[in-house]
Amino acid sequence: MSMFVSARFVSAWFTCACLLLVAPPALAGDPPIARALLAPELAALNDEELARIGAMSPLPALPADPTNRVADSLAAAQLGHRLFFDKRLSPKGISCASCHDPALAFTDAKPLAQGIATARRNTPTILDAARRRWNGWDGKFDSLWSQALSPLENPMEMGSSRARLLQVVRDDPDLRARYNAIFGDFPSELAAGARDPLATVPAPVPATAPATQALIDATTANVLKSLGAYQRKLLSGPAPIDRFVDGLNGKQGGDLDALSPAARRGLATFVSKGGCYQCHRGPSFTDEEFHALGLAGANGRVPDDPARLAAVDFLRANPFNCAGILSDARDSAKANMVKGLRRSSELFGQFRTPSLRGVALTAPYMHDGRFASLDAVAHFYDTLVGASPIGHHGESVLVPLDLGASGRADLVEFLRALGTDVSLGDPWKVNPLVEAARTESQAVGR
Ligand code: HEC
Ligand code: HEC
Known part of the structure; x- marks a missing residue:
C-alpha cells in the first residue's frame, strides 16, 4: 500500500x-x-x-438507457448502423467508422486519432461502450447518444454540424423513411425551400431563429439517439x-x-x-x-x-446531457448523477x-x-x-x-485472455452499405 x-x-x-x-x-x-x-x-x-x-x-x-427512448428499438439501431458508416456526415468524407474501424476492434490502431487534423486523444474501442457509466477517456459524456455529437462537430475530427447531419438524413430517401418511421415525420419547418434552414454554407451552424435552432437540436437529438441505439449492439464476445x-x-x-x-x-x-x-x-x-x-x-x-476536471465543467453545461431538455428521463438516476457533479481540484x-x-x-x-x-x-x-x-x-x-x-x-x-474474439460474423459489425451492395450484385449475378 x-x-x-x-x-x-x-x-x-x-x-x-x-x-x-x-x-x-x-x-x-x-x-x-x-x-x-x-x-x-x-x-x-x-x-x-x-x-x-x-x-x-x-x-x-446491458444496463437500460431511459434517457434514450429508442435505445432498444431495432429500427433505430438500423438507422444508426447506416449513419455510423456514412462518410457524407463530414464535409471531408470522414465517418465514425473511419476512426472506429470494425476490423481493428473499433479503433484506428493509432496513438492519436486522425480526423481532419490530429486529435489530442487516442481512439478507444466502442465495443461495450454502452456498459460504461460515463463515456470518453475523461467521462465527458453521460450517454452514448450525447457523445456522438462531439466527433461530428469537432473541427479536428469530422468538422461537421447538426445542420449537415440533418441534411443528409432529410435528403436521402432511405434514411428519411427510416427516420419518419421511428420518430414521426421529419419536421416540415426544416424542409429545403427557397431558403434552406439547414444550409451549411457559408456558416457551418446556420444563423437561424431560436425556434428553428431548438427544432434543429431536438431533431439532431433524435438522430443521435439512433446512433446510441446502434452502439448498444456493439458488444464484446465471450x-x-x-x-x-x-x-x-x-x-x-x-x-x-x-x-x-x-x-x-x-x-x-x-x-x-x-x-x-x-x-x-x-x-x-x-x-x-x-x-x-x-x-x-x-x-x-x-x-x-x-x-476529469474539465469534463465535469463541460458535462454540467452540456444541453445534450441526461438532465437536459433533450433527455427522455430527466429524473433518472443518471440525470441525478449529473446534477450532483461537483468540480474539485482533485479531479x-x-x-x-x-x-x-x-x-x-x-x-x-x-x-x-x-x-x-x-x-x-x-x-x-x-x-x-x-x-x-x-x-x-x-x-x-x-x-x-x-x-x-x-x-x-x-x-x-x-x-x-480477457477477449480476443471480435465476432466479425456479427452483422452489426460490418458496413451495411457494403453489405447491401454485395447482396445486390449477387442478386444481379443470379
Ligand atoms: C477522428 C477520429 C474519430 C471519429 C471520426 C469518431 N471518433 Fe469516436 N472517439 C475518438 C476519440 C479520440 C475518442 C476519445 C475522446 C476523448 O475521450 O477525449 C472517441 C470516443 C468515442 C466514444 C466513447 C467510448 C468510451 O469508451 O466511452 C464513443 C461512444 C464514440 N467515440 C463514438 C463515435 C461515433 C458515434 C462517431 C461518429 C459520429 C465517432 N465516434 C467518430 C475518435 C473518433
Ligand atoms: C489507481 C487505479 C488503477 C490501478 C491500481 C491500475 N490501473 Fe490500469 N488504468 C487505470 C487508469 C485510470 C487508466 C487510464 C489512464 C490513462 O489513459 O491516462 C488505466 C489504463 C490501463 C491500461 C490501458 C488500457 C487502454 O485501453 O489503453 C491497461 C492495460 C491497464 N491499465 C492495466 C493495469 C494493470 C495490469 C494493473 C496492475 C498492474 C493496473 N492497470 C492497475 C487505473 C488503474
Whole structure:
C-alpha cells in the first residue's frame, strides 16, 4: 500500500473491513469456488483474492438507457448502423467508422486519432461502450447518444454540424423513411425551400431563429439517439476468462484450461500483489471511476491534461446531457448523477479506468496512446518509470511492483485472455452499405 491513499480508497477499505467483521468472507459465484479445483498457480491466494476472480464473470445484462427512448428499438439501431458508416456526415468524407474501424476492434490502431487534423486523444474501442457509466477517456459524456455529437462537430475530427447531419438524413430517401418511421415525420419547418434552414454554407451552424435552432437540436437529438441505439449492439464476445471462471464455479461449458499456466500466474498477480483489481475490477475490469496515474505530460514532467476536471465543467453545461431538455428521463438516476457533479481540484488529471475486456486488440494504450504494447503498459506499472512523483493533485495507490521480465510477461498473458474474439460474423459489425451492395450484385449475378 502506498503512503498516498485517497480518501475514497480509505473509506472503501473501511467499508470492506466492516463487512468482513459482520460476515465471514464469502466467495462470489454459485456454487463457491472449490479450492480443490485450483491450479498450483492460484493455490496461494486467500479467499478474498479468489472472490475477486469469481467476480470477473459473467458480464451482467446491458444496463437500460431511459434517457434514450429508442435505445432498444431495432429500427433505430438500423438507422444508426447506416449513419455510423456514412462518410457524407463530414464535409471531408470522414465517418465514425473511419476512426472506429470494425476490423481493428473499433479503433484506428493509432496513438492519436486522425480526423481532419490530429486529435489530442487516442481512439478507444466502442465495443461495450454502452456498459460504461460515463463515456470518453475523461467521462465527458453521460450517454452514448450525447457523445456522438462531439466527433461530428469537432473541427479536428469530422468538422461537421447538426445542420449537415440533418441534411443528409432529410435528403436521402432511405434514411428519411427510416427516420419518419421511428420518430414521426421529419419536421416540415426544416424542409429545403427557397431558403434552406439547414444550409451549411457559408456558416457551418446556420444563423437561424431560436425556434428553428431548438427544432434543429431536438431533431439532431433524435438522430443521435439512433446512433446510441446502434452502439448498444456493439458488444464484446465471450472470452477465455469467462470459461475459466465458469470452470471454477463448476458451471457447464466451463474450462479450467482456458487460461494457460502463465496467464494463471498473471491472474494471481492481478488480484493480489499487482493491485490492479483496486481499479480494474468486476466483469468489465473497471470501477467506472476516475484516477490520476501520474503519467507525465507533454513537457515530460507533470501531468498537463486536466481530464476529469474539465469534463465535469463541460458535462454540467452540456444541453445534450441526461438532465437536459433533450433527455427522455430527466429524473433518472443518471440525470441525478449529473446534477450532483461537483468540480474539485482533485479531479485534475484523472481519467476513467478503462475496461480491459478485449484489451489485447486495442493497442496503442492510454488516453494519449503513449504505450505501443501491453508489454509497455506492464513495464510502466512494474517500474512506474514515466510517472511523475505524486504532486499535490496526486491520488495514487500505485507502487513499483518489481515483477521482473517474467512476471510482466505473465501479466500480459493474462490480459490477452480477457477477449480476443471480435465476432466479425456479427452483422452489426460490418458496413451495411457494403453489405447491401454485395447482396445486390449477387442478386444481379443470379
Ligand atoms: C477522428 C477520429 C474519430 C471519429 C471520426 C469518431 N471518433 Fe469516436 N472517439 C475518438 C476519440 C479520440 C475518442 C476519445 C475522446 C476523448 O475521450 O477525449 C472517441 C470516443 C468515442 C466514444 C466513447 C467510448 C468510451 O469508451 O466511452 C464513443 C461512444 C464514440 N467515440 C463514438 C463515435 C461515433 C458515434 C462517431 C461518429 C459520429 C465517432 N465516434 C467518430 C475518435 C473518433
Ligand atoms: C489507481 C487505479 C488503477 C490501478 C491500481 C491500475 N490501473 Fe490500469 N488504468 C487505470 C487508469 C485510470 C487508466 C487510464 C489512464 C490513462 O489513459 O491516462 C488505466 C489504463 C490501463 C491500461 C490501458 C488500457 C487502454 O485501453 O489503453 C491497461 C492495460 C491497464 N491499465 C492495466 C493495469 C494493470 C495490469 C494493473 C496492475 C498492474 C493496473 N492497470 C492497475 C487505473 C488503474
